Amino acid sequence: MASTVTTERSARPGYGQLLRTKGAWTFLVPGFAARQPFAMLTISIVLLVRHTTGSYGAAGAAAAVTGVSMALFAPYSGRLADRYGQRAVLMPGVVLHTAAGLTLTALALAHAPLWALFAAAVPTGASVPQVGPMVRARWGTRLKGSPLMSTAAAFESVTDELTFVVGPLLATALCTTVTPAAGLITEAALTLVGGLLFAAQRGTQPPVGPHAEAGEEAHARVSALRVPGVRVLIVTFLGIGAVFGGMQVSLAAFTESIGEPGLNGVLYGVFAAGNMLSGVICGAVAWKSSPRRRLMVGYTALALATSALWTVHSVPLLAGLGLLVGMCIAPALITGYTLVEDLVPAGARTEAFTWLTGAVALGQAAAVTVAGQWEDRLWDGAGFLVPMAATVPALATILALRSLLVARARTRTVARGVGHREPVTVD
Template sequence: MASTVTPSKQPETPANAPEGQHTPPASARPGYGQLLRTRGAWTFLLPGFAARQPFAMLTISIVLLVQHTTGSYGAAGAAAAVTGVSMALFAPYSGRLADRYGQRAVLLPGVLVHALSGLTLTALALAGAPLWALFVAAVPTGASVPQIGPMVRARWGVKLKGSPLMSTAAAFESVTDELTFVLGPLVATALCTAVDPAAGLVTEAALALVGGLLFAAQRSTQPRVGGADGDHARGEHVSALRIPGVRVLIVTFLGIGSVFGGMQVALAAFTESIGEPGLNGVLYGVFAAGNMLSGLVCGAIAWKAAPQQRLLVGYTALALTASGLWAAHSVLLLAGLGLLVGMCIAPALITGYTLVEGLVPAGARTEAFTWLTGAVALGQAVAVTVAGQLEDRFWDGAGFLVPMGGTVLALATLVALRSRLTTRPGGRTVARGVGHRVPAAVD
């Protein structure tokens, strides 16, 4: 398992490993330097970084464009929400298709549809089309967002099969995601305000198209169709959603999404109420910095505790810190708590993604990763809506109750169903309802 960092001997490279696969020595201490020296890693990391920027640019680009053309933040938020919900609902099916037919087969038509839909949405907004027309264009725009992050994680799984560097790779991807969500909105905002209100969405579509095509061209590093365990060869396909542990992780990641969404709204309302709206970006930046910092640290630690135990401890810390946000009434106190909340998120995300390796058959991992990514997006969309209603109906800062409620409910689910996150010895796990009582091999 990924949490075992001091194995007695180096694992053998699987006989059916894809050509060029490089598994670093298991006896070496995990580290970012060793991870980035993995043969062939940069061939998918660089185009992948460009192709995942649209994921963070899309929402803010739609909000700024639609607000400019309609003069309504409500209409802008509604159009962005339709895109977000569409992405969250369709992403897992994109992952499932990638597992069954290959990432390239899904990416090529997907990025073309996304670019065309995004440009259509842009043209409709500039033409002053009615809101329902924007909704119609927003659905395929969100549904076709390229799921580059899950695909990169699946490629790491191929490269690092059986290596303790899997935990480091999960940490690296978490930090990359956070960096994306820092850079993406900044670039989109700068383009929309300094160049043209439509520049953000046009650039987003271009990056998705060019980056996605370059990523899809890296065929040597993509996972084998059907996985390495032969599911495809037997004509079988195990849906990740049918595995109990994945469903537990989905609830866990919904709670994480509630933190992102609730804090975005509540921080904006709090800074507005004290007459310092400019502090919103500063406070959210502190929160994001805590997330990135803890992600870097987690990837550098040689963990010996089981990932199930780490997830329980980390999520308990997240729920406790998030529960104190609503009581903070000063900028300094809120900044300190926000930093702590951010520092608790990355370990939970990293450990959740690490658990997928032991819970899910190789032929369903991209789908599993997209379910988790979609859960964060869906939790964020719901949290934004609920937090906005709380801020409108109650006191300034009432939106901070959303992160508390979301994480506490998710923690209760995690504690009650923690046994479903336990993998069988030898890297095997049972998926209830899949093959009845036959264990589903995962490596």
């Protein structure tokens, strides 16, 4: 099975050159702070509600409502950002999210009924700022037509992994050493400060209006969800989100069952560190195989690794297996985002990225709910079955519909001198 590699991709510039791009740091630094809420929110809700109600099931349900709300509203947020500009969406969004998050915190501390927590969780999730997709869109504006685009896609995936190291560790440390509410309060503060600073960087946001995608095909504004390959990737990212959610709840329950709740942050940090480490490596390698092939191989490894989680009952073995599971996630995430660049017209990519981000959130929400219920109703460690139950069907979907992950050639744009594409790798 042969693969085609362009000279451009083989000699892809590295991270150092990418970070020297003019204006990059003006949106990277506030963007990093503003994207922390995505990684902190779920675990902060789980730890707070578990503390106030004594139930992982209730905690998982409250976190799930937040995740579902984010998954449902994220694509519309991306579409509005494409149409009206990132600043116009972020400014009211971060204020709403901060207010909703603080309301949820106050209700939990007041031991409000579960329905009241659900009512506050809806706007909390719906208003989570979609900073990751917005940063990716800004790279696209700064690097249009540059070979650095592939490096930028990998760098953003690595940054996402880093947030999943820093965010849950920070939230867990705050909730267990300061107060159970500290995680959500910090998350709200980071959203407000980071989001407003990011929105203030007007010079780097993508253009908006009817001329924003001059030279693109007329269908570029059509919803990204109409691209068949995007729907396959949504299923893929649902499984990845379920791994995150299942690990968060199951590790918290496991460490509590052995009387060492402080180990939760350590074990989750090992899992997330494996994720980040493999992301750095994947982004630095000039791959000769196609993204589609890498996705299939990486996801197979992920499904196999998660299938062993429920059999492990010791801290050292769980840490080692968690590291392996984490290392299998990044290749799937990076290749998924890379495939979006190939499959989706530029005018719909921010929306496509938010669909994938929303899929991760939805998978995480579902996994948190199921894992919480299983931990409460079945045996200690039953929540570790959730990542396997999600990734195995997702892998079957990828293998069955892999033909939809091949980019179709775009017509008419070549004659106008735009839309040229590098050769598509064929397995």
